[in-house]
Amino acid sequence: MASALPSNVKRLQRRSPAASPFEIEQVWVDRAVESHPGAIRMLSKLGGVPCEVVDDPALLKHRGSLSEAKRQLLLTAHRGGAFKPCQGITREHLCCNYRVIDLVSGCPMDCSYCILQSYLANNPITTVYVNTEAILSSIASFLDENRDRFFRIGTGELSDSLALDGITEHASVLVPFFASRRNALLELKTKTASVDHLLSLNHRGNTVISWSVNTEEVIASDERGTAPLAERIAAAKRAAQAGFGVGFHFDPIILTGGAKDMDGYLEVADRILAEIDPRSIAWVSLGCLRYPPELAPLAEGRFPGTRIFSGELVPAGKKMRYLRFIRQEALASLWNRLAEKLTARKIYLCMETAAVWSKIEPSVTSNACIERRLCNAESISSADDR
Amino acid sequence: MLLQYLPLSNLNLADDSFRITYAPRLNSLKRSIRTVGLISPINVRHTPEGTYQIVTGYKRTLVLQELGRQSVPALVHEPADLSPTQAFLWNLHDNAITRQLNLIEKSTAIVKLSHFYSMSEEDLVKQFLPLLEEEPSYKILHNLLSLANLTEPMKNHVVMSDLALSSAARIAEFSPSTQQSLLPVLAHIRPSTNKLNELLSLIREISARDGCTVEEILSRYQLLQVVADVNTAPTDKLRALRQALRGLRLPQLSERQKQLASLIDSLNLPESAKLSADPYFENQKMKLEYQFSQPEELTHLINKIQEAFSRQQWHQIFDWYRA
Numbered sequence: 164m165a166s167a168l169p170s171n172v173k174r175l176q177r178r179s180p181a182a183s184p185f186e187i188e189q190v191w192v193d194r195a196v197e198s199h200p201g202a203i204r205m206l207s208k209l210g211g212v213p214c215e216v217v218d219d220p221a222l223l224k225h226r227g228s229l230s231e232a233k234r235q236l237l238l239t240a241h242r243g244g245a246f247k248p249c250q251g252i253t254r255e256h257l258c259c260n261y262r263v264i265d266l267v268s269g270c271p272m273d274c275s276y277c278i279l280q281s282y283l284a285n286n287p288i289t290t291v292y293v294n295t296e297a298i299l300s301s302i303a304s305f306l307d308e309n310r311d312r313f314f315r316i317g318t319g320e321l322s323d324s325l326a327l328d329g330i331t332e333h334a335s336v337l338v339p340f341f342a343s344r345r346n347a348l349l350e351l352k353t354k355t356a357s358v359d360h361l362l363s364l365n366h367r368g369n370t371v372i373s374w375s376v377n378t379e380e381v382i383a384s385d386e387r388g389t390a391p392l393a394e395r396i397a398a399a400k401r402a403a404q405a406g407f408g409v410g411f412h413f414d415p416i417i418l419t420g421g422a423k424d425m426d427g428y429l430e431v432a433d434r435i436l437a438e439i440d441p442r443s444i445a446w447v448s449l450g451c452l453r454y455p456p457e458l459a460p461l462a463e464g465r466f467p468g469t470r471i472f473s474g475e476l477v478p479a480g481k482k483m484r485y486l487r488f489i490r491q492e493a494l495a496s497l498w499n500r501l502a503e504k505l506t507a508r509k510i511y512l513c514m515e516t517a518a519v520w521s522k523i524e525p526s527v528t529s530n531a532c533i534e535r536r537l538c539n540a541e542s543i544s545s546a547d548d549r
Numbered sequence: 550m551l552l553q554y555l556p557l558s559n560l561n562l563a564d565d566s567f568r569i570t571y572a573p574r575l576n577s578l579k580r581s582i583r584t585v586g587l588i589s590p591i592n593v594r595h596t597p598e599g600t601y602q603i604v605t606g607y608k609r610t611l612v613l614q615e616l617g618r619q620s621v622p623a624l625v626h627e628p629a630d631l632s633p634t635q636a637f638l639w640n641l642h643d644n645a646i647t648r649q650l651n652l653i654e655k656s657t658a659i660v661k662l663s664h665f666y667s668m669s670e671e672d673l674v675k676q677f678l679p680l681l682e683e684e685p686s687y688k689i690l691h692n693l694l695s696l697a698n699l700t701e702p703m704k705n706h707v708v709m710s711d712l713a714l715s716s717a718a719r720i721a722e723f724s725p726s727t728q729q730s731l732l733p734v735l736a737h738i739r740p741s742t743n744k745l746n747e748l749l750s751l752i753r754e755i756s757a758r759d760g761c762t763v764e765e766i767l768s769r770y771q772l773l774q775v776v777a778d779v780n781t782a783p784t785d786k787l788r789a790l791r792q793a794l795r796g797l798r799l800p801q802l803s804e805r806q807k808q809l810a811s812l813i814d815s816l817n818l819p820e821s822a823k824l825s826a827d828p829y830f831e832n833q834k835m836k837l838e839y840q841f842s843q844p845e846e847l848t849h850l851i852n853k854i855q856e857a858f859s860r861q862q863w864h865q866i867f868d869w870y871r872a
Contacts, residue, residue, distance in 0.1 A: 419758065421801065470757060470758065472754070473754065473757055473758035474758075475798075475799050475800070475801055475802060477799065477802055477829040477831075478829055479829060479831040480831070484831075486799075486801055486802050486805070486829070486830065487829075487830050487831055488801065488805065488830070488872070489801060516831065518831075518833055518871070
């Protein structure tokens with residue numbers, strides 16, 4: 164199956180210092196991209212990591228230890244549609260018509276609640292797509308064909324946007340690409356604090372760097388390998404000072420003790436709003452824990468001490484969710500707290516039902532409403548922020 | 550191999566190296582031996598130490614012992630002619646192809662093949678699970694292996710109550726002391742597999758959420774008393790236990806469901822009318838079902854609905870449901 168890489172590639176590997184804070188133990192390279200400049204560039208960042216070329220990367224797809232798979236990388240080309248509507252867009256929820264780019268599939272961080280544990284169970288090796296030029300070309304065509312519409316596009320659906328950026332350098336390609344577009348915003352969504360390499364990029368206001376946030380307790384107990392809350396907020400402050408729009412995703416909100424657990428989230432909101440100028444905040448999303456039923460046994464098997472599934476979670480559509488009344492109360496309290504300092508148009512609920520929206524922001528009745536609010540929010544003047 | 554009549558006292562019954570039999574039912578065999586005698590000799594392995602290990606025929610030996618016989622016809626194999634692995638496989642095939650093995654016997658077979666005879670997981674799944682009449686699945690393999698964690702009384706309960714593998718495996722996740730506490734509760738109910746799995750999940754989840762032991766939960770909420778009443782029908786006991794556990798695990802949901810039931814009752818609809826809603830309050834739609842064969846029955850329903858409307862009760866339900 165495998166053969167050694169050309170000697171010049173290995174020589175390059177040995178020269179470079181480690182480019183990722185995550186321990187990568189094995190790299191697989193799809194023979195089809197062996198000579199791709201992207202693959203060669205990424206390999207040069209992976210100093211000394213054992214590397215093998217594979218003729219058929221599909222052979223690497225099998226159910227196995229996710230923890231081991233997270234320490235492996237496969238460099239290959241995306242052969243399907245890497246640019247697509249967010250999977251959250253379903254008939255059961257109101258969604259923001261977000262679109263996603265899959266440049267990496269899999270994440271070196273290890274959050275107990277991560278959907279990728281079940282979603283990528285049969286293909287757990289972290290996969291990096293090196294054919295970014297082809298992917299960006301398809302996005303450019305799409306944006307050109309839809310000049311009359313505005314799109315929010317992110318890379319953080321199947322991975323953390325920045326966790327592997329020291330190796331992939333995707334952000335330094337994406338930010339200038341979106342800087343040149345008139346009808347799209349890029350969102351780089353992360354739980355790292357690694358933004359300093361982006362701060363000098365010319366983004367022309369078209370990139371939002373956003374952070375998934377949680378309480379310090381949840382971060383400590385269930386978000387392995389992520390940056391502490393204070394570091395995330397500090398990184399957001401640096402990004403905002405560099406002129407980037409910043410975003411925050413209170414997601415997943417975990418309510419083991421019911422809506423009274425919201426105190427911790429209100430405190431996080433206060434800390435963010437105390438540190439970050441609301442005018443720099445492009446959007447804030449709120450989403451309570453939801454997951455397909457098969458995730459819980461997988462996650463509890465991997466993390467026996469986790470308590471994240473202890474709340475009052477009930478079947479709702481194809482997922483488990485907190486009882487609607489609990490979600491309403493929890494989301495309303497956080498929404499109201501944020502709205503004290505931030506224009507409400509910048510706040511949205513992620514994958515929430517029309518029924519819950521109607522209790523929190525009755526004017527939102529469709530996906531288009533959310534999309535409109537968020538796209539406008541970006542250009543809202545400072546006078547809108549209290 | 551030599552056919553010999555061995556004194557029963559020469560057989561080492563405590564040596565279970567090749568045995569998978571658990572909780573054997575001997576009555577039919579006893580009747581048979583009493584009637585026509587022992588038809589087939591047992592197989593034993595003569596050890597270098599001079600003892601005899603039973604390879605096949607453990608149940609026959611037990612019956613002969615119970616019947617007070619002194620000797621047993623046995624085919625005696627020398628160690629060089631029959632390796633321990635061969636001996637175990639003889640026993641396994643002798644049992645698996647002639648009768649339905651219970652879960653503990655299947656588990657014992659798999660555990661021994663894995664731990665003592667070093668069979669790979671792949672071989673166990675592909676070769677041995679089909680022999681045990683199980684699907685060749687790794688999940689089933691791991692569940693069977695997990696049953697080794699059951700206490701002896703719980704193993705006995707699993708066999709006597711004919712529990713499903715999924716339920717037994719869930720019980721095996723509990724510590725021995727927890728299993729000991731659960732046993733009296735389980736002994737009083739006979740739930741379906743789905744119901745039992747739900748009960749076990751509820752117990753485990755309450756314990757994890759509240760940070761207390763299962764024993765504490767059983768005692769704090771007097772759950773044993775819920776099922777121990779001899780005057781209560783088994784289905785009622787099960788319903789009461791499930792309701793109690795769901796109330797503890799999902800208190801707000803249970804309370805809301807009670808409130809909705811009470812509001813629906815207050816509508817005073819005809820008996821055959823059934824107003825239902827999503828039990829989890831997610832879907833906003835309600836459903837009213839009514840069966841009737843006469844126009845008067847329909848009129849009766851309409852009148853009842855109108856009465857409830859005039860008392861504002863429908864609005865009350867909608868307002869409450871959509872709150």
